[in-house]
Amino acid sequence: MVHANEDSRVNWIEHLCLSTWEPVYRLIYFKVQNREEAEDITQETYVRAIPYLQKNHVPPDKQMAFLKTVALNIIRDRWRQHQRRGTTADLEAIAPKEAAFEDPAEWSVQRMTIEKALNELNEEQRTVIELRIIKGYSVAETAQIMNKKETTIRVMQHRALQSLTRILHDGMK
Structure with missing residues (x-):
């Protein structure tokens, strides 16, 4: 009982x-x-x-x-x-080309490209991306921080990601 x-x-x-x-x-x-x-x-x-x-x-x-x-x-x-x-590694299972370290200069270029693309978004879109994706806040938390409705945050995030994709794609041409 x-x-x-x-x-x-x-x-x-x-x-x-x-x-x-x-x-x-x-x-x-x-x-x-x-x-x-x-x-x-x-x-x-x-x-x-x-x-x-x-x-x-x-x-x-x-x-x-x-x-x-x-x-x-x-x-x-x-x-x-x-x-x-420390870490243990099975050296036999590692493919050298797949395990090769990325060039730090390449990583830096990628980071700069993403930062530049984020800066091309409007302020609200950039804020939504930073809160939701970079900082990991929930839709509800983001809505509260930005003083918006949750549905508005979802739509803003979707549009911001579409814009970010377009900006990054156009930058690669």
Whole structure:
């Protein structure tokens, strides 16, 4: 038999996860750029955060910030462990042409090209791209920051990406 208190705790956890997982996952994915690792870190974030949130009764308006802080700490911990251990490589499995480092000058040119293209967007489009893609904010967070509706943010992002694609394509001609 499930007690009412335990049932409400399960509902609270379910609500917390459903209402926060997407922005938390997005932030993590933005940092690690690997789907499997982002999923693992997202799960670990909730495993670590939920007992603390329950015990310390963190107000709902502070829970998202707390979850993001926990996620960033996990990422930092993993990075530090990775730095200490180093990486292992199967030299037999590496194809030399595929593993060759990019020319730093080429990387710099690509970065400058993207920055130039971003500067050709209007201010609102550039802001949407920076908030949504570069900084990893959710549509809701971006809408709140820009004082716009979520549907407006989605449309602005779509148009900004279309413009950015066109600008970059035209620049390659």
